[in-house]
Amino acid sequence: MKQVSYDLYQKVRRLSKDGIHSLEIAKKVRLSEFQILEILTTSFSNLSEESEIDKQLNAELELIAISQRDLKIIQLRKEGMTLDKIGKEVSVTRERVRQILRKHAPDIFFGEIREKKEEEELKLFNDRNIEIHELIKKNWHDYQYLKFEDLALKFGIPVWRLCRCLSKIQYTYLQANEERKVAQYWSDDECLKSLQSAATYAFPITVTKYRRLLETGDVVGPTPALLYQRFGSWVQACERAGVEYGEALREYNRTWNDTELITSVRKFMYQRDDGKWSLEKYEEWRRSPAVEGPSMGLLKLRFGSWTEIRVLGLELNTPEYDMQKFMELRSDE
Numbered sequence: 001m002k003q004v005s006y007d008l009y010q011k012v013r014r015l016s017k018d019g020i021h022s023l024e025i026a027k028k029v030r031l032s033e034f035q036i037l038e039i040l041t042t043s044f045s046n047l048s049e050e051s052e053i054d055k056q057l058n059a060e061l062e063l064i065a066i067s068q069r070d071l072k073i074i075q076l077r078k079e080g081m082t083l084d085k086i087g088k089e090v091s092v093t094r095e096r097v098r099q100i101l102r103k104h105a106p107d108i109f110f111g112e113i114r115e116k117k118e119e120e121e122l123k124l125f126n127d128r129n130i131e132i133h134e135l136i137k138k139n140w141h142d143y144q145y146l147k148f149e150d151l152a153l154k155f156g157i158p159v160w161r162l163c164r165c166l167s168k169i170q171y172t173y174l175q176a177n178e179e180r181k182v183a184q185y186w187s188d189d190e191c192l193k194s195l196q197s198a199a200t201y202a203f204p205i206t207v208t209k210y211r212r213l214l215e216t217g218d219v220v221g222p223t224p225a226l227l228y229q230r231f232g233s234w235v236q237a238c239e240r241a242g243v244e245y246g247e248a249l250r251e252y253n254r255t256w257n258d259t260e261l262i263t264s265v266r267k268f269m270y271q272r273d274d275g276k277w278s279l280e281k282y283e284e285w286r287r288s289p290a291v292e293g294p295s296m297g298l299l300k301l302r303f304g305s306w307t308e309i310r311v312l313g314l315e316l317n318t319p320e321y322d323m324q325k326f327m328e329l330r331s332d333e
Contacts, residue, residue: 012039030107073097074105080117132157132165133329140170147177168275168326169314176225176311186222191230194221195241204246207234207258208302225308229315234258256294261302264293265313270321275330279306 008029015025022040026033069090076086083094090097101108132155136143143151151174152162163171195205198219202209213219224234231237238245268285269277279296286293296306303309314323 009039012036016040070100070104073100074108077101077105077108129161129165130329132162133167136165136170137167137327144170144173145177146174148174165329167329168277169323170327172277172307172310172314176307179305179307186226186230188230191222191227191237192241194219195227195238195243197221199241199243204244205238206246211302211304223308224303225311225315228262228312232315232317256298258302259316261294261299262309262312262316263318265299265309266316266318266321266323268293269310269313269326270323273325275326277310282306 012025012029012031015028016022020028022036023033026036029036031039069092073086073090076089081089083097086097087094092100135155136151143154148159148162152159155162155165157165166174195210198210198213198221199205201213201218207224210219211224214221214223222230227237228234231240235245265282268282271285272281283296285291286295299309300306303312
């Protein structure tokens with residue numbers, strides 16, 4: 001066999017003592033299994049004597065010296081680069097790259113290399129997503145009124161990747177911001193003035209009446225969802241504005257006040273452990289015999305879009321439906 005260095009001799013014996021199979025050792029040190037067995041059964045002094053056959057082989061190998069270009073091709077292949085990319089890198093054809101690799105590195109298994117590289121890249125990708133998620137959670141008070149594109153720019157990533165870094169609750173807020181027209185620019189004073197203006201048209205002012213005034217253009221102001229979000233509830237917003245508030249009365253087949261409606265939505269969201277809060281899922285939940293909930297028509301009539309309604313559900317102060325579990329990053333998002 002070829003001449004063996006003392007370091008290699010010791011390494012092979014150490015690996016064998018650790019219980020590693022000779023075939024696995026051969027792969028680690030790039031020798032054949034036969035050579036490994038020879039090292040394990042022969043003293044170093046005998047192994048260090050180069051035979052005449054080995055001398056002849058070494059002389060022949062020296063005549064077939066690998067060029068720097070070929071060495072680069074082998075290295076790039078080990079790093080997981082495709083034949084096409086290697087060819088462009090060293091200015092040869094894809095087929096020429098294949099020939100060089102077959103000649104000088106026939107034992108390189110590209111599938112395994114590529115799979116390992118993809119695993120490493122995916123881990124780095126997911127680790128960075130978790131890091132971004134933690135930063136968003138830490139600074140959520142500053143970010144919750146932004147839109148997807150604005151928040152993505154802060155982290156220098158595309159919107160599709162930002163969505164992979166958001167919890168279900170965070171995603172719901174940003175989705176609502178997309179539907180609002182400059183909602184995040186309403187100051188507290190402007191919000192309260194819009195309620196005071198609405199109170200001159202309707203007395204007492206309810207959510208339903210306020211929404212209709214917004215739709216007719218008689219009042220310019222934020223959506224009811226933003227008022228809930230900013231002040232905690234419709235009642236608290238009206239009290240801050242100094243106007244008399246009212247709860248809408250009977251709709252359809254029973255009496256639902258605003259708090260009951262939103263509580264029902266919050267309950268639905270809480271019970272959906274998978275975080276799937278679509279309109280269709282709500283209607284499916286509501287049709288269950290064990291559930292008595294308002295219709296989607298009533299909810300939209302009172303509060304607007306389903307996205308806004310979900311934000312109201314998240315903002316409602318109901319400790320019995322703790323939504324903290326939906327603030328964490330889901331592994332399957």
